[in-house]
Amino acid sequence: MSSPAHTTRTGPGADPADWESTGVRLDLSEDGATATVTLCRPERRNAQSPALWRALAAIGRALPGTVRVVLLRAEGVSFSAGLDRAAFTPAGIPGELPLLELAASDQGDQVISGYQEAFTWWRRPDLVSIAAVQGHAVGAGFQLALACDLRVCAEDVQFAMRETALGLVPDLAGTKPLVELVGPARALEICGTGRWVGAEESVRIGLANLAVPAADLDAAAADLGAALLAAPRDALVETKALLQGAGARSYEEQRAAERAAQLRRLRDLAGLGE
Incomplete structure (x- = not known):
């Protein structure tokens, strides 16, 4: 896949060289209302680490309010092969708490919560996120794709959730969006078997919005982003909030939420403010 045009290359709150010293290679570019986050470790199939997650969380905290669409993409043949295999060894990833030591740590919940921050901000109400996914998206890679609002996939994509086969569970905020997309029975089957989903x-x-040839993946994701930008920002924000909250509301509660949102939009269009 070709790389998008870059207007900036920066690490929010940190120099990219600092990221690379921990094995993290990320690219953040901003072009008007669109930001693009690129995983840049193709020789390791964009394997993930806690250092990567901290960098992704930092990006989410630092995005300017002018950004309305975030594209997530990856260099190379695979979107992400999941957590770096070193994490499953007794020594773990250098500089990080080994996974098995989390069980004995009184900070285990806090540590995992910190990891999850990299996967939660993509669904915040003021923007729409789109994952462009090619090749393998396994475990943490699958959950990173699920973190986004929308997914555009290459025809060679292979999703898999392998945590259960390792005696673990998916814990990077991926279970709720997976259930919302495909239902609890299908989600259980995908996670429980660890099979490939093409x-x-x-x-x-309903896991992906569309699939395109690999050569067209970046363009298709960009086109979807441009179509979303064509809608007035506040209307899209209100619509996203309505849809995100629909599952937790009754039919009557959703009707009331629609009325309240529409009246806010009408007051805004009429120049009446709040």
Whole structure:
């Protein structure tokens, strides 16, 4: 895939060289109302680490309010092969708490919560996030794709949730969006078996919005982002909030939420403010 045009290359709150000293290679570019986050470790199939998660969380905290659409992409043949395999060794990833030591740590919940921050900000109400996914998206890679609002996939995509097979559970905020997209029974089958989910099935079951040839992936994601930017920002923010909250509301509660949102929009359009 070709790289998007870059207007900036920066690490929010840190120099990219600092990221690279921990094995993290990320690229952040901003072009008007669109920001693009690129995983840049293709020789390791964009394997993930806690240092990467801290960098992704920092990006989310530092994005300017002018950004309305965030594109998430990855260099190379795979979106992300998941957590760096070194994490599963007794020594773990250098500089990080080994996974098995979390069980004996009184800060285990806090540590995992910190990891999850990298996967939560993509769904915040003031922006829409789109993952452009090619090749393998396994475990943490699958959950990073699920962190986004929308997914555009290459025809060679292969999703898999392998945590259960390792005696673990998916814990990077991916279970709720997976259930919301495909339902609890299908989600259990995907997680419990760890099987591959390809492009055609991903679109059919609602996991992906569309699948395109790999050569067209970046363009398709960019086109979807441009279409979203065509809508007035406040209307899109209100609509996203309505849809995100619909599952937790009754039918009557959702009707009331629609009325309240519409009246806010009408007051705004009429120049009446709040």
